[in-house]
Amino acid sequence: MSVPKSKPKLQEQLAELDELLAWFDQPDIDLDQALKKFDEGVALAETIKKRLVTFENKVTILKQRFDRPA
Amino acid sequence: MELPILSVSQLIAVVNQTLEFAYPSVIVEGEVASFKVSKGKFVFFDLKDDEGVVNCFMMVYQLRHALEDGMRIKIIAQPRLTPWGRFSLTVREVMPVGEGTIKRAFELLRQKLNKEGLFDPARKRMLPHVPQRIGLIASVESAGYADFLKILDARWGDVLVEVADVQVQGMGAASQIIIAIEHFNQMAELPEVLVIVRGGGSAEDLAVFNDEALVRAIAASRVPTLVGVGHEVDTSLADMAADVRAATPSNAAQLLVPDRHAVTRELDQREQRLYQRLYHQLETVQRLLRNTPEIMLARLESAVVEHKRRIHHAQQLLKQLDPSVVLRRGYALVYLNNKLIKKANDVKTGDLLTITLARAILKAEVTHVSTKK
Numbered sequence: 001m002s003v004p005k006s007k008p009k010l011q012e013q014l015a016e017l018d019e020l021l022a023w024f025d026q027p028d029i030d031l032d033q034a035l036k037k038f039d040e041g042v043a044l045a046e047t048i049k050k051r052l053v054t055f056e057n058k059v060t061i062l063k064q065r066f067d068r069p070a
Numbered sequence: 071m072e073l074p075i076l077s078v079s080q081l082i083a084v085v086n087q088t089l090e091f092a093y094p095s096v097i098v099e100g101e102v103a104s105f106k107v108s109k110g111k112f113v114f115f116d117l118k119d120d121e122g123v124v125n126c127f128m129m130v131y132q133l134r135h136a137l138e139d140g141m142r143i144k145i146i147a148q149p150r151l152t153p154w155g156r157f158s159l160t161v162r163e164v165m166p167v168g169e170g171t172i173k174r175a176f177e178l179l180r181q182k183l184n185k186e187g188l189f190d191p192a193r194k195r196m197l198p199h200v201p202q203r204i205g206l207i208a209s210v211e212s213a214g215y216a217d218f219l220k221i222l223d224a225r226w227g228d229v230l231v232e233v234a235d236v237q238v239q240g241m242g243a244a245s246q247i248i249i250a251i252e253h254f255n256q257m258a259e260l261p262e263v264l265v266i267v268r269g270g271g272s273a274e275d276l277a278v279f280n281d282e283a284l285v286r287a288i289a290a291s292r293v294p295t296l297v298g299v300g301h302e303v304d305t306s307l308a309d310m311a312a313d314v315r316a317a318t319p320s321n322a323a324q325l326l327v328p329d330r331h332a333v334t335r336e337l338d339q340r341e342q343r344l345y346q347r348l349y350h351q352l353e354t355v356q357r358l359l360r361n362t363p364e365i366m367l368a369r370l371e372s373a374v375v376e377h378k379r380r381i382h383h384a385q386q387l388l389k390q391l392d393p394s395v396v397l398r399r400g401y402a403l404v405y406l407n408n409k410l411i412k413k414a415n416d417v418k419t420g421d422l423l424t425i426t427l428a429r430a431i432l433k434a435e436v437t438h439v440s441t442k443k
Binding site: 017035038042045055058059067 | 199200202210219222223226227228230231232233234235236237242245246247249250253330333334338340341343344345347348351352
């Protein structure tokens, strides 16, 4: 049974986007590759934006009691 | 009924049993007098009001607020008769009462802990950039708890919040918060940050956060701490010992996570930058393409000019070599039997010569031959 791959963390996705942007800063880039990276970047940005709208915090209240008898 | 005869120690024991049954613990408010610490271990003071006074005793480690004579305090204690026949209150907890006392206790303890370096800026740790798992210490019924979660949810998602539901005011509150801090610090997988929040309240309510043991527990936490207690104007020693101080519970949430709307705007900017960079690339290529024919044409043109120049030069050269050009200047070509005559030996008297001029051909006979000197 294969272990389902966990969703990449939002921070990781943001870092990936930064890397894509940085890629464009190198001299002599290939246009075909640039178009590919551009598409990737836009798709990634849109994914993150969608995630930012929908993601939710999870709150769990610990069962422990903290009122230790003095 | 005849009364039993008791020994002195039996009497004391009986009285203490009765007291324990009737008053397992009492909360008493009064003014401190004759405060003293003995052997660094035992605390003695009197608690008094206008009409009465009672002796109090406690252990130093249980005293978590600075005390001095004249302070108004509230204590939780158990009344008992000492083996020396004195009535005394064995104190478990002390809380300062009234603004003046709270301020004074705060200041005394602040000075003491400051001297120990508990509030030293060098001790402060950074909070994680965007935490994904936090330990929250609060009362789930408090406004501060609701405020914190409301702002957290509005700003960000993806955070697992584990809540230790504790009392945040009154006697015993400080101890509960300490146990919660210890609980989080003992987890197999530590939360990334510990957040302690409590909404606004009276100076007395907030005095919980000036409890010495609590302040020390916050300073000692392995997990970085963020404390947001009361309103902006309130300062507690717990705030000062925390790695990061938030003005309010809402502010704690603001300090903890970024605003998703701001991040979305930031993403728009990044997308914009992607467009710009791609556009820049396309422009570079386009410029190159646009200029290529021009460059080629220019090269071609200069090649043609060069060739033309060479051809012209060659034509000039050829013209000069053309014999008819020479004849036009008055020279003549002399042939004997279609053979060009170049020297005297080529002919003799009587030969019939053909003489070619620029525009005429003459027939002539040699009458004399001599060599030029």
